[in-house]
Amino acid sequence: MGIGLGIAGLGLVPSSSSSWMITGLALVIGLGNGLYMVTNQTIMQKESTEMKQAAIQ
Numbered sequence: 001m002g003i004g005l006g007i008a009g010l011g012l013v014p015s016s017s018s019s020w021m022i023t024g025l026a027l028v029i030g031l032g033n034g035l036y037m038v039t040n041q042t043i044m045q046k047e048s049t050e051m052k053q054a055a056i057q
Helices: 002-012 019-056
Strands: none
Touching: 002 019
């Protein structure tokens, strides 16, 4: 969600805006990307653990 909001915000920023606004939106994109990667990795590890436990039983 953060990635999409950041990209949409960058598309709506007028060319005369300050660099702080662009930097802020880039930060939103970076945080959104980081949260996505952490969440995805957590889900994949959980699924992998569940599959290993099912194989043992």
